[in-house]
Amino acid sequence: MNESVQESRSIDHFFSAPSGRTDLWRDLHAAARSWASGTKNRRAVEAALTELGVSEEFHAFPGADLLAALRGLLQNDDANGFLSLAKRISIAIITGNYKHDAKEWQAADLSLAEPVDIVPASAADGVSRPYFEMLTVTPAPLGRWPHIAAEFRRLRRSEDAFVYEAVLVGSLEDAICAAVVNPDIAAVAIYEGFTLRSRHDAPVLRSVLAAQQPLLDQVDEADLALRLAAGLKAIRPELDIYLLSDRRVEKLAGDPRAAMVRRVMYQIEEPLELHLSVLEGIQARFETPFFDNLKRYAQRPIATFHALPIARGKSVFRSPWIRDMGQFYGINLFLAESSATTGGLDSLLEPTGNIKRAQEMAARAFGADHVFFVTNGTSTSNKMVLQALIAPGDIVILDRNCHKSHHYGLVLSGAQPFYVEAFPMVEFSMYGAVPLRTIKKALLDLKAEGRLDRVKMVDLTNCTFDGHIYNTRRVMEECLAIKPDLIFLWDEAWFGFARWSPFLRPRTGMGAAADIEAWAKTPEALAQHERQVAELGASPSLEKLLDTRLVPDPRAIRLRVYQTNSTHKSMSAIRQGSMVLVRDVEFHRVEAQFHEAVFTHASTSPNQQLIASLDVARRQMELEGYGLVMNAIEVALDIRREVNSHPVIAKYFSIVGADGMVPSEYRRSGFVDFLAPGTRWDDQLRSMREDEFCLDPTRMTLVCGTAGFDGTSFKGLLASQYNIQVNKTSRNSVLLQSNINNTRSDVALLISVLLKISESIETRLKQGGDSERKAFNAKVQSLMKDVPDLPNFSHFHETFRQDAGDTTPEGDIRSAFFGAYNEEQCEYVPIDSAECDRRLKDGPDMVSANFVIPYPPGFPIMVPGQVVTHETITFMRKLDVKEIHGYEKARGLKLLKVDRVGGKKSGGQETARKKTRAT
Numbered sequence: 037m038n039e040s041v042q043e044s045r046s047i048d049h050f051f052s053a054p055s056g057r058t059d060l061w062r063d064l065h066a067a068a069r070s071w072a073s074g075t076k077n078r079r080a081v082e083a084a085l086t087e088l089g090v091s092e093e094f095h096a097f098p099g100a101d102l103l104a105a106l107r108g109l110l111q112n113d114d115a116n117g118f119l120s121l122a123k124r125i126s127i128a129i130i131t132g133n134y135k136h137d138a139k140e141w142q143a144a145d146l147s148l149a150e151p152v153d154i155v156p157a158s159a160a161d162g163v164s165r166p167y168f169e170m171l172t173v174t175p176a177p178l179g180r181w182p183h184i185a186a187e188f189r190r191l192r193r194s195e196d197a198f199v200y201e202a203v204l205v206g207s208l209e210d211a212i213c214a215a216v217v218n219p220d221i222a223a224v225a226i227y228e229g230f231t232l233r234s235r236h237d238a239p240v241l242r243s244v245l246a247a248q249q250p251l252l253d254q255v256d257e258a259d260l261a262l263r264l265a266a267g268l269k270a271i272r273p274e275l276d277i278y279l280l281s282d283r284r285v286e287k288l289a290g291d292p293r294a295a296m297v298r299r300v301m302y303q304i305e306e307p308l309e310l311h312l313s314v315l316e317g318i319q320a321r322f323e324t325p326f327f328d329n330l331k332r333y334a335q336r337p338i339a340t341f342h343a344l345p346i347a348r349g350k351s352v353f354r355s356p357w358i359r360d361m362g363q364f365y366g367i368n369l370f371l372a373e374s375s376a377t378t379g380g381l382d383s384l385l386e387p388t389g390n391i392k393r394a395q396e397m398a399a400r401a402f403g404a405d406h407v408f409f410v411t412n413g414t415s416t417s418n419k420m421v422l423q424a425l426i427a428p429g430d431i432v433i434l435d436r437n438c439h440k441s442h443h444y445g446l447v448l449s450g451a452q453p454f455y456v457e458a459f460p461m462v463e464f465s466m467y468g469a470v471p472l473r474t475i476k477k478a479l480l481d482l483k484a485e486g487r488l489d490r491v492k493m494v495d496l497t498n499c500t501f502d503g504h505i506y507n508t509r510r511v512m513e514e515c516l517a518i519k520p521d522l523i524f525l526w527d528e529a530w531f532g533f534a535r536w537s538p539f540l541r542p543r544t545g546m547g548a549a550a551d552i553e554a555w556a557k558t559p560e561a562l563a564q565h566e567r568q569v570a571e572l573g574a575s576p577s578l579e580k581l582l583d584t585r586l587v588p589d590p591r592a593i594r595l596r597v598y599q600t601n602s603t604h605k606s607m608s609a610i611r612q613g614s615m616v617l618v619r620d621v622e623f624h625r626v627e628a629q630f631h632e633a634v635f636t637h638a639s640t641s642p643n644q645q646l647i648a649s650l651d652v653a654r655r656q657m658e659l660e661g662y663g664l665v666m667n668a669i670e671v672a673l674d675i676r677r678e679v680n681s682h683p684v685i686a687k688y689f690s691i692v693g694a695d696g697m698v699p700s701e702y703r704r705s706g707f708v709d710f711l712a713p714g715t716r717w718d719d720q721l722r723s724m725r726e727d728e729f730c731l732d733p734t735r736m737t738l739v740c741g742t743a744g745f746d747g748t749s750f751k752g753l754l755a756s757q758y759n760i761q762v763n764k765t766s767r768n769s770v771l772l773q774s775n776i777n778n779t780r781s782d783v784a785l786l787i788s789v790l791l792k793i794s795e796s797i798e799t800r801l802k803q804g805g806d807s808e809r810k811a812f813n814a815k816v817q818s819l820m821k822d823v824p825d826l827p828n829f830s831h832f833h834e835t836f837r838q839d840a841g842d843t844t845p846e847g848d849i850r851s852a853f854f855g856a857y858n859e860e861q862c863e864y865v866p867i868d869s870a871e872c873d874r875r876l877k878d879g880p881d882m883v884s885a886n887f888v889i890p891y892p893p894g895f896p897i898m899v900p901g902q903v904v905t906h907e908t909i910t911f912m913r914k915l916d917v918k919e920i921h922g923y924e925k926a927r928g929l930k931l932l933k934v935d936r937v938g939g940k941k942s943g944g945q946e947t948a949r950k951k952t953r954a955t
C-alpha cells in the first residue's frame with residue numbers, strides 16, 4: 037500500500053488496530069479462496085500478504101514460523117495448501133482460539149512441525165488459563181528470535197496460573213509500536229543493548245511514533261533502556277517492566293527513574309527467575325483481595341444469627357412462594373450475602389483488611405494516592421467529597437449545569453455556590469462546558485472583592501454528558517496561578533475508562549495532576565513562572581490576565597485533586613459502584629473530615645456484591661482495559677463513519693462532529709472531526725493535547741430532529757421496536773455511547789435499524805405526496821429551528837446574598853432551601869397565569885423555593901433562592917417535556933415569600949463569618 041493511502045485512513049486505522057488486523061486477515065483468506073478456485077491469480081494473494089505488513093511482527097500469533105510456512109506455500113504455488121492455512125490462521129485470530137488451543141500454532145504440515153505446547157495442562161476445572169504476551173526487547177540477531185521465544189515456552193509449568201508467548205523486537209521504536217498496537221502485551225522484558233531505530237521504515241510505524249516524538253528526540257543511547265521504560269509507562273502505565281542488564285545492576289536499580297521498572301536483573305541470571313517474576317507480576321494485578329475472600333467465604337458452612345435472612349439463601353430456596361428468585365439469581369448470590377464484617381469480609385466504613393487492600397490496588401491502577409469505594413453511586417461520592425472539604429460559607433465555583441448531587445451537596449454543606457455558565461449549544465438545547473476564561477474571571481472577580489480566601493473549590497464535570505472534555509491540566513494550572521491551594525473536584529462519572537487510553541488519560545483529573553506534579557519538579561517550571569511574572573508586570577489588567585495562559589508558581593502550589601467515577605457507567609461494576617480518587621497533598625489534614633463524610637453518607641449495610649464488583653472491575657482494566665477502551669473508541673468511529681456516509685441514513689440522521697460540538701474558539705488546533713477528509717490521527721492527538729475542549733469520540737450526539745423525531749420519542753421508538761437502548765436525549769437528538777462491551781455486531785445492528793427507519797421515512801414521503809412532505813418539513817423546522825433559548829442562571833435574591841460580594845454572584849442556597857420547609861413562607865404561581873406575567877413586570881420578585889429540573893435537558897433552570905426571570909419562564913412555557921422535577925403543574929411554581937424569610941440569618945452564615953474572622 038502506498039504511503040498516502042495509509043495516511044488517509046489514519047485515525048480509524050490507528051484506533052482500530054486490532055480489528056483492522058482481523059480485516060486484513062479476512063482479506064487474505066478471501067484472496068486465497070479466489071486463488072484456489074481459479075477466479076484470481078496469485079498476485080492478489082501476494083498483495084494481501086504484503087498488506088499485513090510489518091505490524092504482524094508485533095503479535096506472537098501466527099508468528100514467524102507460520103508466516104514462513106504461508107510464504108513457502110505461496111512460492112510452491114500450492115493454492116489449496118495456502119488456502120487451508122490462511123483460513124485456519126485468520127479464524128484463529130478472529131476467534132482468539134490460539135490463546136488456548138495449541139494446535140493453532142502448528143505449521144501446515146502437522147507431521148513435520150515440532151508441537152508447540154501452549155497449554156501444557158488446562159486448569160483442574162477445565163477452564164483454560166488466561167493468556168497474555170510478553171514483549172521482549174533484545175539486541176540478539178534476528179535469527180535467534182525463534183529460539184528465544186522457544187526458550188520461554190520451555191519454561192512453562194503445569195502449575196503456572198497464566199500462559200504467555202514472547203513477542204520479540206529489536207529496537208525502541210518497534211517496542212513502542214508493539215505496545216501501542218498489541219493490547220495482549222501485559223509485560224515487557226527489556227534486554228539492554230537494543231537499538232533506537234526500527235529496521236523497518238513502514239508508514240504505520242512512523243504514524244504511531246509521531247505521537248512519541250518527545251521520547252525520540254532526546255537521543256542518548258546509554259540510557260535507552262530507562263527511556264524505553266518511561267515511554268512504555270507513559271503509554272500503558274499498567275505494564276510490568278523488567279530490565280535485564282549485564283552491568284551495574286545495583287546502580288541501575290538505584291536510579292530514581294528505575295522506580296517504574298518492576299525488577300532489575302542480571303541478564304545471565306536464570307531465565308526461570310524472569311519467568312516467575314513475570315507471572316507474579318500478572319498475579320499482582322489479577323488478585324482481587326475482597327472478591328477472592330468473598331468467594332472463600334461463600335464456600336464455608338456458616339450459621340447466621342444476624343439480621344439478614346437472605347444470607348445463605350435458606351429463606352428463599354425453602355419458600356414455595358419466592359423460590360424463583362433463588363433460581364433466577366443462583367445460589368452464590370445468597371451464599372455471598374452477609375451483614376458480617378467478620379470472616380475476613382472487612383468493613384467498608386473502617387477498612388483494615390482486604391477492602392483496604394482492594395482500595396490500595398485501585399489507587400495504583402487509577403493513578404491516585406487514595407481510592408474510596410462507594411456503594412451508593414457517584415451521587416454519594418460527590419456529596420462525600422463536598423461535605424469533607426467544604427464548610428458553611430465557603431465559596432465553590434461550579435457549573436450550574438452539573439449533576440444534581442453537587443447542588444444538593446452544597447445545600448448540605450452550606451457552601452455558597454458561585455454558578456458559572458457553560459457555553460450554550462442552542463441548536464441542540466444543550467450546554468457544552470465552562471470556558472476557562474469564565475472560571476478565571478470568577479476567581480479574579482472574587483479576588484477583586486477581597487474574597488479569594490473564601491473560595492475553596494472549583495467543581496466541574498469531565499467529560500460532560502455530551503462528551504466535552506476539559507483541558508484539565510490547563511484549567512488547574514491557570515486556576516492555581518490565581519489561588520495556589522484551590523481544590524478541584526472533577527466529576528468524571530462517565531469518564532473512568534479514560535485512564536486506559538493514552539490519549540484521554542492526560543485529560544482526566546488524575547492524569548493532569550500527575551503531569552502537573554512532574555512539571556513542578558522541573559527547573560524549567562520556575563523559570564517559566566518567573567518569566568511570566570516579569571512579563572505581566574506589577575499590576576496586569578483583568579483583560580491581560582484573562583488573555584494570558586497563566587503559569588502557576590511551582591513552589592507555591594498545593595495540588596489538591598479529587599475525581600469521582602461511576603465505575604458502573606464505564607467499567608464492569610454493578611450499578612451504583614463508584615470510586616472517589618484522591619491526589620491531595622493536604623489529605624492528612626482532611627482525612628478525619630473525609631471519614632466523617634463517609635459516615636454521613638454511606639449505608640452501614642454496604643452491598644458485598646458491589647464492593648466485589650469494584651474490585652473485579654479494577655482487575656479487568658489493569659489486565660485488558662487498554663484493548664477494551666481502544667475497541668470502544670473504534671466502535672464509536674465505525675458508527676460515526678457509517679451514519680455520516682450512508683447514502684440513505686445520512687439524509688435524515690447525522691452524528692455531530694467535533695466541529696459541531698466544540699465552537700472553533702475552543703478548538704484552536706483547527707481539528708475538525710475524527711473522520712473529516714484529510715484528518716490524520718496526529719491531528720486528533722494535537723487537539724487532545726492543546727484544545728480547550730475536545731470531544732470524547734465514544735459519546736455520539738445523533739441528530740434525529742432532521743428525521744422528524746424529537747429526542748424523547750426517538751429514544752422510545754428505538755427501545756420499544758428495536759431493542760436498542762440509548763443514553764439521554766435533547767429536543768432533537770439522542771446520545772449514543774459506546775463502551776467496553778460493544779462489538780462490531782452492535783454497530784451493524786444500529787446501522788440496520790437506522791436504515792430501516794430512514795427507508796420508512798422515504799416511503800412515507802414518497803407515498804404521502806405534497807402534504808406529507810410539508811408536514812414533515814414543518815416538523816423538522818420546529819425541532820431544529822424553533823428551539824427555545826437556554827436560560828442562564830439569573831441571580832440569587834438579595835435576601836440570600838447578605839454575605840456575598842458586591843459584584844460577585846454567589847449566594848446562600850442553604851437558607852433558601854430550608855426556607856421552603858415552612859409552608860407559610862411559600863406561595864405558588866402557575867407559569868401560565870396572568871399573575872406570573874404581572875409579577876415579572878411589576879414585581880415583587882418571584883424567588884424559587886426549590887430546584888426545578890426538567891428532563892431533558894436535566895440541569896436546574898431554577899435553584900432555591902434564585903430570582904425567576906422572563907428568560908426562565910419563556911423557556912418553561914416552550915418546554916414540551918413531561919418530566920420536570922420540582923414543579924407541580926397543578927399548583928405552579930413554588931416560590932419563597934422573601935419578606936417572611938428575610939428577617940432571619942442562617943446559622944451557617946454566622947458560623948462562616950466567625951470562621952473567616954478567626955482565620
Ligand SMILES: *Cc1c(COP(=O)(O)O)cnc(C)c1O
Nearest residue numbers: 412413414415439497527529602
Ligand atoms: C450519573 C452521574 C452522576 C451520578 O452517578 P451515579 O453513579 O448514578 O450515582 C454524577 N455526575 C454525573 C456527571 C453523572 O453523569
